[in-house]
Amino acid sequence: MPTHGRVMTNGDSKLAIEQGIRIERGTTRIWEHQREMVRLLVAGWRVVDIAKHLGVTPQTVTNTKNSPIIQRQIAIMQGAADAEALDVAIEIKNMAPRALEVLSDLMENSLKDTVRANCAIDILDRAGYGAPKKIEAVVAHLTADEISEMRARMHEAMTEEAINDK
Secondary structure, eight states: OOOSSSOOOOHHHHHHHHHHHHHHHHHHHHHHHHOOOHHHTTTTHHHHHHHHHHTTTTHHHHHHOOOHHHHHHHHHHHHHHHHHHHHHHHHHHHHHHHHHHHHHHHHHOOOOHHHHHHHHHHIIIIIIIIIIOOOOEEEEEEEEHHHHHHHHHHHHHHHHHHHHHH
């Protein structure tokens, strides 16, 4: 704390220490916010959601995200997460033969037909012989006249159905 040419008193020292503690606490709070922002960014949260969650502006989150220091930290954390995911994938791959043995054993030796059938379906599905999963989408762009014509046909069909039901 500047003394502006005067001698610091004991009270000035205490005030300087208190302000230093307040500044340190404020800095700690900012760092905690930044750490949480980084954690949430790595977890895939959107900037606006992070801002809302932490009670800051989206611009604050964006500024933090674009900081070179934070970008390095995010890269490190993403690398660690990727390595962990890879470890899990390797562990699953190593367990796969045993899991196949369990499924095969259940398929062959289970007393319940449904268990055997589900095991067979699972094995076939994982081998690429599962039921086809085909989704077809039709997109049509209709003019106002075509929509009017369709409404008229629908109205006519509904009227005929009502007459036939009587």
